[in-house]
Amino acid sequence: MVLEAPRQALRAMDIPVPRPKPEQVLVRVHACGVCRTDLHIVDGELGQPKLPLIPGHEIVGTVALAGERAGRFAVGDRVGVPWLGYTDGVCRYCRRGQENLCDHPLFTGYTIDGGYAEYTVAYEDYCFHLPASYGDTEVAPLLCAGLIGYRTYRLAGEHVEHLGIYGFGAAGHIIAQVAAHQGKRVYAFTRPGDVQGQGFARRLGAVWAGGSDETPPHPLDAALIFAPAGALVVAALRATAKGGMVVSGGIHMSDIPSFPYHLLWEERIIRSVANLTRQDGEEFLAIAPQVPVRTAVQVFPLEEANEALSCLRRGQVEGAAVLKVAERGNADILRV
Numbered sequence: 314m315v316l317e318a319p320r321q322a323l324r325a326m327d328i329p330v331p332r333p334k335p336e337q338v339l340v341r342v343h344a345c346g347v348c349r350t351d352l353h354i355v356d357g358e359l360g361q362p363k364l365p366l367i368p369g370h371e372i373v374g375t376v377a378l379a380g381e382r383a384g385r386f387a388v389g390d391r392v393g394v395p396w397l398g399y400t401d402g403v404c405r406y407c408r409r410g411q412e413n414l415c416d417h418p419l420f421t422g423y424t425i426d427g428g429y430a431e432y433t434v435a436y437e438d439y440c441f442h443l444p445a446s447y448g449d450t451e452v453a454p455l456l457c458a459g460l461i462g463y464r465t466y467r468l469a470g471e472h473v474e475h476l477g478i479y480g481f482g483a484a485g486h487i488i489a490q491v492a493a494h495q496g497k498r499v500y501a502f503t504r505p506g507d508v509q510g511q512g513f514a515r516r517l518g519a520v521w522a523g524g525s526d527e528t529p530p531h532p533l534d535a536a537l538i539f540a541p542a543g544a545l546v547v548a549a550l551r552a553t554a555k556g557g558m559v560v561s562g563g564i565h566m567s568d569i570p571s572f573p574y575h576l577l578w579e580e581r582i583i584r585s586v587a588n589l590t591r592q593d594g595e596e597f598l599a600i601a602p603q604v605p606v607r608t609a610v611q612v613f614p615l616e617e618a619n620e621a622l623s624c625l626r627r628g629q630v631e632g633a634a635v636l637k638v639a640e641r642g643n644a645d646i647l648r649v
């Protein structure tokens with residue numbers, strides 16, 4: 314499913330199976346999660362994507378072929394391919410353990426082709442082994458909503474007792490489970506009036522759920538924002554206690570309205586999260602099966618990627634949308 318230009322529907326196309334470079338593996342895709350970032354790319358809100366582009370950065374598949382210098386995975390191994398597709402390893406950020414901020418990165422499904430396809434190639438050092446206890450479609454959302462959600466949660470600090478989550482979609486529903494498991498009291502904020510979403514949040518362990526315009530019953534030590542609405546930063550700041558932190562987990566957000574300084578006073582902090590490090594991924598993928606995190610997924614066939622994106626745009630997905638890739642005469646394709 315190919316994006317030829319922003320603000321156009323993806324087009325189903327038959328293209329040659331990509332050949333792995335020496336450090337890459339060829340992956341036969343089984344499932345690929347649909348992330349809000351895909352929507353930002355398709356809608357032209359994120360500049361300079363590779364074009365034409367195959368989107369998708371929550372890829373679950375099996376290794377079909379390894380490049381000459383690739384040896385981490387055997388043919389047939391199940392792997393996960395996340396958003397962080399490559400880093401230079403030598404810039405000042407990479408050298409100080411912040412590869413998520415690398416000066417010369419490649420991002421899966423954005424600056425290199427991703428997983429809305431039957432096959433993709435990936436740099437093997439950026440792929441993950443996946444916990445065996447998860448099926449292909451249920452593990453897919455862990456690869457971005459889970460990983461970047463986890464980084465967002467982790468950056469809020471260790472002393473958090475009362476945790477607010479604004480936007481209860483793919484990332485929110487995963488991180489609520491981790492936080493509740495770790496003994497945090499979770500307060501879920503949905504679109505005002507979204508009674509169904511609030512019920513969903515309570516079932517996943519939230520002690521309170523309400524609209525983003527409501528005041529929680531207890532001030533928050535930290536608030537995580539997973540919805541792309543800048544006004545939520547101010548709403549969340551208003552709900553935090555002294556020394557509290559508001560962390561925005563998204564890559565794109567509408568403008569943040571101006572607000573009085575007293576909302577930030579008393580050492581409150583606003584920060585964003587960009588991308589992920591491989592360490593975030595390894596940590597989260599070890600924690601998820603212990604919780605165990607259960608993902609709610611709405612599965613669409615690959616050919617219905619546009620429909621999946623539309624549902625996400627309209628806020629009609631409970632949990633995460635995932636594309637399932639059917640198998641068809643693939644052995645023949647590979648003989649090319």
Ligand SMILES: [Zn+2]
Pocket residue numbers: 400401402403404405406407408412414415416417
């Ligand atoms: Zn770098």
Ligand SMILES: [Zn+2]
Pocket residue numbers: 348349350351370396457458
């Ligand atoms: Zn994502």
